[in-house]
Amino acid sequence: xxxxxxxxxTYAAAFLAGYTHEESLEIATADQFTDLCTRTFLANIKGxxxxxxxxxxxxxxxxxxxxxxxxxxxxxxxxFHFLPYDLYAPCPRGSREYKEKYxxxxxxxxxxxxxxxxxxxxxxxxxxxxxxxxxxxxxAHQYFCGTPSLVINNTxxxxxxxxxxxxxxxxxxxxxxxxxxxNSLGVEDDFENGIYVNSLFQSSExxxxxxxxxxxxxxxxxxxxxxxxxxxxxxxxxxTKDNPSDYMHAFTQMIYAMKYLRGKIADFELDKYDEEAINxxxxxxxxxxxxxxxxxxxxxxxxxxxxxxxxxxxxDIEGYKDEYTNSPRDAKEETxxxxxxxxxxxxKSMITNRxxxxxxxxxxxxxxxxxxxxxxxxxxxxRLIKENR
Amino acid sequence: MTLSTRIKNIAIGIVLIxxxxxxxxxxxxxxxxxxxxxxxxxxxxxxxxxxxxxxRMSRHMVGGMxxxxxxxxxxxxxxxxxxxxxASWVYIAVYLIGIHLYIGIIDIMRGIEAMKVGGALWxxxxxxxxxxxxxVILVAVSGVILRDMRMMILIYxxxxxxxxxxxxxxxxxxxxxVYIP
Numbered sequence: 001x002x003x004x005x006x007x008x009x010t011y012a013a014a015f016l017a018g019y020t021h022e023e024s025l026e027i028a029t030a031d032q033f034t035d036l037c038t039r040t041f042l043a044n045i046k047g048x049x050x051x052x053x054x055x056x057x058x059x060x061x062x063x064x065x066x067x068x069x070x071x072x073x074x075x076x077x078x079x080f081h082f083l084p085y086d087l088y089a090p091c092p093r094g095s096r097e098y099k100e101k102y103x104x105x106x107x108x109x110x111x112x113x114x115x116x117x118x119x120x121x122x123x124x125x126x127x128x129x130x131x132x133x134x135x136x137x138x139x140a141h142q143y144f145c146g147t148p149s150l151v152i153n154n155t156x157x158x159x160x161x162x163x164x165x166x167x168x169x170x171x172x173x174x175x176x177x178x179x180x181x182x183n184s185l186g187v188e189d190d191f192e193n194g195i196y197v198n199s200l201f202q203s204s205e206x207x208x209x210x211x212x213x214x215x216x217x218x219x220x221x222x223x224x225x226x227x228x229x230x231x232x233x234x235x236x237x238x239x240t241k242d243n244p245s246d247y248m249h250a251f252t253q254m255i256y257a258m259k260y261l262r263g264k265i266a267d268f269e270l271d272k273y274d275e276e277a278i279n280x281x282x283x284x285x286x287x288x289x290x291x292x293x294x295x296x297x298x299x300x301x302x303x304x305x306x307x308x309x310x311x312x313x314x315x316d317i318e319g320y321k322d323e324y325t326n327s328p329r330d331a332k333e334e335t336x337x338x339x340x341x342x343x344x345x346x347x348k349s350m351i352t353n354r355x356x357x358x359x360x361x362x363x364x365x366x367x368x369x370x371x372x373x374x375x376x377x378x379x380x381x382x383r384l385i386k387e388n389r
Numbered sequence: 390m391t392l393s394t395r396i397k398n399i400a401i402g403i404v405l406i407x408x409x410x411x412x413x414x415x416x417x418x419x420x421x422x423x424x425x426x427x428x429x430x431x432x433x434x435x436x437x438x439x440x441x442x443x444x445r446m447s448r449h450m451v452g453g454m455x456x457x458x459x460x461x462x463x464x465x466x467x468x469x470x471x472x473x474x475x476a477s478w479v480y481i482a483v484y485l486i487g488i489h490l491y492i493g494i495i496d497i498m499r500g501i502e503a504m505k506v507g508g509a510l511w512x513x514x515x516x517x518x519x520x521x522x523x524x525v526i527l528v529a530v531s532g533v534i535l536r537d538m539r540m541m542i543l544i545y546x547x548x549x550x551x552x553x554x555x556x557x558x559x560x561x562x563x564x565x566x567v568y569i570p
Contacts, residue, residue, distance in 0.1 A: 154450065
């Protein structure tokens with residue numbers, strides 16, 4: 001998913017869930033910021049480096065691919081972008097390492113989604129935005145895992161796009177078109193001709209090229225895309241991905257989740273969607289999802305404005321950055337970014353702990369950080385652990 | 390390219406150049422046996438590694454069988470080389486020709502494929518392929534036709550030096566790649 005969904009659509013979902021314009025903007029900003037909170041950013045503002053929710057391309061290029069480095073990558077990507085569906089999923093085949101990676105495959109409506117949403121309950125709005133990012137990505141990024149793995153994340157030549165009216169006849173009929181993948185730099189996806197950019201095939205299991213959905217290009221990030229392919233892990237069973245439907249589920253589940261977070265609903269249950277909230281706007285939203293283009297931000301901004309009657313300003317983190325850097329040390333935690341970092345640490349800590357407790361070592365040990373409070377960045381972990389005792 | 394890969398490339402580059410230097414200082418017969426043993430060790434390590442990876446991980450992966458086939462071929466070549474390396478320099482020459490021909494053709498094919506899909510490294514792959522093919526021709530001429538062992542050893546050593554330099558180049562070149570997490 002991209003800024004159009006993570007920022008503008010999240011604004012609309014928050015507003016439909018009952019948040020005010022200002023609150024919705026805060027939630028949307030936190031959602032989008034989850035894709036931007038890198039260690040480079042954190043180093044610049046002297047923030048806690050462990051709160052990184054993503055990694056820059058440059059950071060990944062220099063990331064270690066030894067076990068410790070891989071665990072660090074997994075903690076970030078599995079916690080925020082590829083939430084594991086079932087850490088105890090039956091996997092009758094393969095070595096221990098294969099099974100561990102298989103169990104990190106992301107899908108919506110896993111128990112960790114419930115825990116993620118519940119973790120944001122009674123927390124600042126930045127925590128709500130972060131949780132919505134994680135929830136939305138479970139729909140877009142499903143069938144891939146947040147650790148470098150050839151045997152899970154690879155795709156092959158069997159990759160077809162399902163194009164509405166692609167045969168020039170009835171637009172409601174989907175026709176199959178083989179996708180051509182390119183590895184060119186600076187080239188944009190060509191929707192008309194079905195040519196998409198993906199990451200280079202690397203036969204090394206641990207290559208960062210095999211992290212997430214790189215081998216499927218940006219197709220999971222486009223709301224209009226429908227495609228079928230053979231996932232590396234799927235035992236030669238074809239998967240058909242219907243993004244317009246998945247994105248609609250993500251949108252309505254976000255509304256439902258945020259109603260829970262606002263206290264309108266007592267319990268957050270899996271596989272529940274607030275269809276009622278979008279019924280008056282359904283056709284409009286479907287239209288935005290179905291349009292074949294790189295970025296739907298303008299349409300979502302217009303839709304948000306229609307809902308709230310207020311202009312939706314573009315994503316901007318500078319104000320929050322200044323607030324954080326200009327705050328005295330002991331007041332930083334109370335700033336908007338301070339609250340976001342705490343939410344990020346809580347989320348990462350919770351997911352790492354769940355992975356570790358399931359006997360899966362892909363995200364490393366989940367230690368009692370309270371005993372190691374002298375390390376920079378561990379202080380926050382320590383505080384979280386104390387709170388949970 | 391990750392930092393650890395860059396360091397690994399520099400280390401491999403140093404080892405390759407050091408091995409080339411050692412080979413050039415050895416007597417003809419010892420050098421040939423040494424080359425044969427390097428060949429055997431490389432093939433067997435590659436083969437066993439791929440077979441282990443197949444059984445541990447890629448057995449259940451779509452298209453994972455390629456790791457098994459690659460592993461068997463490498464291991465088979467390694468075992469065969471082990472049995473013949475000491476026996477005759479002809480086998481070494483044939484192996485050198487076979488391996489460099491294989492690498493050369495694969496590199497050129499991958500270079501052409503990368504060029505077609507707009508990959509950034511196609512020129513480097515084609516040059517690598519061409520150098521390997523040139524090595525094949527020189528080994529064939531010096532070893533098989535002229536039967537000049539010293540020349541063949543020199544060509545092999547120069548090949549190692551070239552590969553060492555390629556590793557250095559890889560380690561220090563800025564890599565701009567399409568990366569989608």
